[in-house]
Each structure stands twice: as C-alpha cells, then as structure tokens.
Amino acid sequence: MSFTTFEFLIFLVFLFPMYFLIPQKLQKFILLIFNFYYISFYKIEFLYFILGISTIFYISGILLEKYRKKSILIFSIFCTSGILIYLKFFSYLLEKLHIQSIVLNSIASKLYLPLGISFYTLQGIAYIVHIYKNKYQVEKNFIDFLLYMTFFPIFLQGPISRYEQLEKQLITHHKFDFKQFCFGLQLALWGLFKKLVISNRLNMITNEIFDKNTEYTGIIMLLSGMCYALELYTDFSGAVDISRGIAQSMNINLIQNFNFPNSATSIKDFWSRWHISLSTWLRDYIYIPLGGNRKGNFRKYINITITFFVSGLWHGVGFKFIIWGLLHAFYQILADLIANTLNKIKEIFKYKKLLSILSDNNNLETFISKSTTFILVSLLGYFLELQIGKPLTL
Template sequence: MLFNSFGFIMFFLIVMALYFTLDFKYRWLLLLISSYYFYMSWNRIFIVLIIFSTLVDYSVALKMGETENKRERKNYLIVSLVVNLGLLFIFKYTLFFNESLSRAFSFFNVTYPIPTAFNIVLPMGISFYTFQTLSYTIDVYRGRIKPEKHLGIFALYVSFFPQLVAGPIERSDKLLPQFFEKHKFEFDRVLSGLKQVLLGFFKKVVIADRAAVVVNEIYNNPYNYEGLYFLIATFLFAFQIFCDFSGYSDIAIGTARILGINLMTNFKRPYFAKSIKDFWRRWHISLSTWFKDYLYIPLGGSRVAVPKFLFNVFITFLISGLWHGANWNFVIWGAIHGIYQIIGYLTIPIRKSIIKRLKINKNNFCFKVMQSGFTFVLVGFSWIFFRANTFTEAKFIINNFFNNWVLWFDLNYLYEILTNLGVTLWYIIVLVSAILLLIVIEWLSRIESLDKRLLKSNLVVRWSFYYMLLIIVITMGVFYDASEFIYFQF
C-alpha cells in the first residue's frame, strides 16, 4: 500500500475515524492491527519477520532489565544483534556477498562451489525497523531506558505504520511514551498534519515522479546518451531522491501528527548546506544520528588520535553506504562521502587561511551561495554512483559527462535534447516550475517552518498558498502510474 495511492488515503481515513472514536485503552490495538495490515498489503508472509524480531527484542530487553550482571546483559544484547543483523544479512546481503565471493574466486581461477543463480525477496523496510528495534535493545543495555513491559505497545513501536517502511528511525524514549498519552481530536493539530501531508504529496507526485521519467530513461539506457543528457539526469535525480524521500517523511510525520504522535524531523533543507558535514546534519537525520550514536561514537568518535578519528569517519560512511543497498555502487557512494569528510577536515587550516587573506566575510550572501553551490555539485557527483545500475555504467557516465560541452550553449542543440527526452515541453515546464517553487518554499522555511511562517501572514495569502498547492497536486501530480518510494528498497 503506497502513500501516493487512493487505497492509502481511504485506509488512513478509516483508521483516523476509528482512532478518535474508540476509547483510549483500545487505541494501541487499533494502531497495531492497522500497522500489520498496512505491511501485509505488500506481502503477508514477511509480517512474520517483524513479529519475530519484536518478540526477540522484547524478551531480551526484559531479561536485561532483570539483571545487573554486565556479562549476562551483554549476552542478551548479542542475541538481539545476531538475530536482527542476521535476518538483515540473510535477506539483504546474501546475494551480494555470494556474487562478490564468486567474482573473487573467478579472478584467481578457482572454482566457486556455491551457485549464484538464485533470488531472495527483500522484505520492504527491513533496514529501517531493524535499526529502530536495535536502538531500543542497545539503549536498554546501556541503561538509558527501562525495558517496555507492555508487549502490544512495544510491538506498535516497532511497526507503527506511518514510519514503518522508510522512517524516520525513531528512538524508543521519544516514541514509546507517546503511545500511552491520551490524544484528543484537535482541529489545529489535524490541520497542521494535513498541510505537511500535502507538501509531501507535492514533492512526491509533482516533482519526484515527474523527474523519474527523464532520470530513468537516461540512467537505464546510458549508452544511448552523452554529455548534457547526463548533466540533466543527474541534476533531476538530485531533486527526485530528495523529494521522494523527504516527501515520504512529510507524509509520515503529517499522518502521525494527525493522530497526536510526533515524529522527528528527517530533513532540514539539505541542498542549502554549506559543506558536506553540514549536508549530513540535514539529510536523513534519523539515520545520520543513528550511525553517530551506535557506530561512530562507540568506535571512539573524534576523541582519539587524528588517524583513528579519520578512520572512524570513513568506516561509518562506508557502512552507511552498504546499509543503503547490497551493491558496490552504494559502498562507493558511502566511501566518496567519507573521503569528502576527510578532505574537509584536513583542509580546514588552508580554507581558513584563504578566507583570512582574502578578507572574505563568511556571512556574505554571495559567499554562502557559493558554498551551497559547491556542496551541491559534490553531492550531485556522488549521486551518479547511487543511481547508476552498475559501476561500469557509472564510470561510463562520468567519462562521457562533458562530451560536446561546447554545444551546451547552442539553442538548437538544447531544443534537440528536450525533444529527445521522451516528454513534452509542457512536462518540462511544469517540472522546472515545481522545482523552483520548492526552492522558494525551502528558502522561506530556513528560519522557521513554512506552516508557522504562513500563520503569521494574511489569512487570504495563507489559504491561497495551500489551495494553490492542492490544485497543483491534483492537476499536475503523476497518479496514473503510482511508483514506490525509492527508500522502500532499503
């Protein structure tokens, strides 16, 4: 069941009506049943994995809460780690490691005994709910939180449908207590949630799904194109993946808010970031903070010798890349961001010296625009590996990126490219206009959220904006071929 479908809208309206009608003590059960139904609408059998993971982590957390013995607590934590990461490895990485080993054996002319011609279905959202429940058991082990004794409420924490398959990855100390609170129907809160859902739909069906048509055509057939085609496709993919994922997060946060549940902000205008480090403070925040708290800091963080610190940074991003997908392209993508961070750290003295010598005011608007522009280019380059189907294709795209660049200023050549993209000129105009509108929205919300900013404006202006957005979604949105969200595959 996709967020961008009529089926989900009907499903949520029914859940919302029942939620505010039912007595408070039965609401958790309604949400749990609804969450399981939501997930089973994709594939029934894989609900078994969620239930199994839930029961294991619920049990080991209770056991850890019953003893002060560090060795016993550690053994229970190991059970949780082995079960959850084991399931993740089996379903997500078995084929990847099997094929990688096969190639390694082949390189040394050694016969590989295990066949590679088999398929394993990847359970939707397994990386997200696995990391969410792991954060719970690790926090119980560390003594940060007490184990949850209500099995139903804990099961709901693991499977809460708005953020089940693509986050945000919520921490138990923030989400669990909210399921015990009594949430009344509050018009302003519901309206605020609906506004965020509307913004999410705008990002997904007007920008992401429109951009996908061009991006998929070029990136799925790279040997048919060159030069400016790759620039256009890469630029559009940068907005496709942002609008696809942040659009999902907006819909998740908005639907949860309608029910009285507050989820964490997952994106904060990442393409306005002034450095790669700043970018990762703004992009997929729930995952970035997860890796920081449960991998980077345990490795030693920055409170170690410089070489070890740089290694910690690199290995964190390398694993982050692998988390995104069982493909060497994702590993390379993560490695690129790790290298960016290392170079950024090592060049701090040089950059400070240049700024001082040139007497550059770091608060200057033009300087900030240049920083954001340069960061966007670096991120855009890394997206090539993220989107390309294979490393060979990614290398081909990079090698042919600037072919015929002298023609980029030829209007006839530009017209030829637009007509060869397989979409109409009106399609391109709508897409570009929507991206520009999004940039304006992101810019206006840099100090405070768009909703809060509009609440301070004239009533006519405020509602004109939301009605305009609604009309754009209804008339310009891509609904005829509802596509999955990109991060569902992770």
C-alpha cells in the first residue's frame, strides 16, 4: 500500500475518524489494528515476520534488564541482524559464487525479503542496546512495544525512530487538534508533490539519458548525475514528509530525516543532513563502539571505512553498493588528510583575505565547497545507476 495509491487514501479516510472518535482506552488498540492491516496488506507473512522479530527484541529486553549480560545482547543482535543478512544476501551469494545445489537453490528460490525489515531491525537493535546500557527501563507491555515496532507511517521508509522518541507518544490519548491536523496534511501534500511531480519528472530525464548512455558524453552525463541525485532526494525525502505529515495529523511527532543535504559543504556535512536517522544510528551503534575518533587518526579512518561498508550493505545487494559506501569513506578520509594542508596553503597565499575581498563572509568559498560536494555525491549516485555502460535496477 504505497503512500501514492488510492488504497492508502481510503486507509486514511477510515483511520482518522476511528482514531479520534474511539474511547480513550481503546485508541492505541485501534492504531495497532491499523498497523497490522497496513503491514498485512502486502503479504500476511510480513505481519507474521515482524511479530516474530518483535518478540525476540521484547524478550531480549526483559532478559537484559534482569541479568544485564553482554552475551544476551550479542545473541539477540546476532539472531535478528543474522536473519536480515541471510534473507538479503543468501540468494545473491549463491549466484555470484556459482554454487549449484538442488537443496540450496530450492531454499533460495523460496526466500523473499520482508518489506521494512531493514528499518524495524535497526529500531529493535537500538532498543535492546539502550536497555543493556540502562538508559531507560524495559517495556513490559507487549502491546505498547508492538506499537513502536509496527507504527505504519515509518514502516517502509523511516525515519528510523528511537524508542524514547515514540514511547509515550504512541500510548498517550490524542484528541483531535485541527491546527496540527491541517499542518500534517500540508506536509504530507508537500511530500506527494516532491514524489509525484519533481521526482517523477526528473526520472523521465535521467531514464532517457541512462538508457542511451552511449550517445551522451561530457557535461550531459554530469548533469544527468546531478538530476539523478535530486531525483533520489525528492523521492526519498518526499516519502518521509508524507510519513511525518500523517503522524503529525495524529499529534505524533517524528524526527526530521533530511536537512537540505544538497547544500552540504563537505561529504561529512552531507551525511549529517542526509537520512539523518540512519547516519546517527550508524554513528551511535557502529562508529562509536568501534572507538570513533578516540584512538588516533589511523584507527579513526579504519572505523570510518567499516561504518560506510555497513552503510553500503544496508543500502542494497551487490558489490556496487559496497564500493559506493567505501568511496564515501574515501572522500571523508581524504578530506580529513588534506584539511591541514589546505589551511596552510590558504594562509601562505592569504587565500581567506582574497576571498573576503571578492565576496563578503567567504560566500565564494562556501559556494565552491557546496558545488564540489554536490558534484561528488552526484558522481557516486551516477555510479550506482550505471555499471559498464548499462542501466541497473536498484
């Protein structure tokens, strides 16, 4: 049930009146029922799957609060992330390794990746890690925990929400607020406009060029990469705007997931603005546990590489996603390595003074940084779309 379908509109037409008119004690149960219906609309198996994963996280949280053992945490993460990795990569590895086995190929043919698993698995891992670190108390009400794991606006495209962000909002009784309802619908409509008008029109341009990539060269290919970067941004951020708008109409606030990433002044700045919920998740549960930047530059660069390697695996199946992630790591490491050198060059040639003469407040320098970053990001997006001159389906 995509956000842009007529079925989803009918879904909301039934949801809003029932959600606000139902007695206070039943409101969260109505929301849970609609969550279940939304997930099962695709396949009933998807609902069974998320219930199973949620049960693992729920029981793990209770055990971690009681025994506080790292082995329980590791086992829980291994089970849940292992399921994700298995479903995502098993068939791909069989094909790439040219493994011919009647049994294995039969298993692979029956596998499918449940929708939303990449998002709610990360939510569950964040939950049990915080329980282990004693940052908040475990949720002992299974219904309330399921509300967090199955909340339909964030099921497919996020943002990846932390438990403390939604815990009280989902179980609190919400009365109809006309102002919030209208603001939420406006945000959702803006998201629809970004997806259906801007992103779809850009898609027409990029598909034309990518399908005939041998006929175009030079600046046209660079511009197509920029259009593709804008297409991805408007499509993804538009979907998140719809998610946030629907939640706001229900008086539930979701975190902002994008902060004008195409105006970033560096790759590091880009990742602090793009898919913020994923970036902060990778920082908090991959980069910092590995040591972050606390153990010297060499170790920091290794940690950056591992973090973006995981980011590449999360984004898709195939070596091109791994290379895409590693190139983002390379950009950041290179920028860090040459930062001091660039500053010294600026001081030697009084570059900053020259810039202040040419443009107040170093606007020219900022423009160059933003343009360079956008081009670099566009080139990597272009790399994802093309491989050896042939379009790829993401």
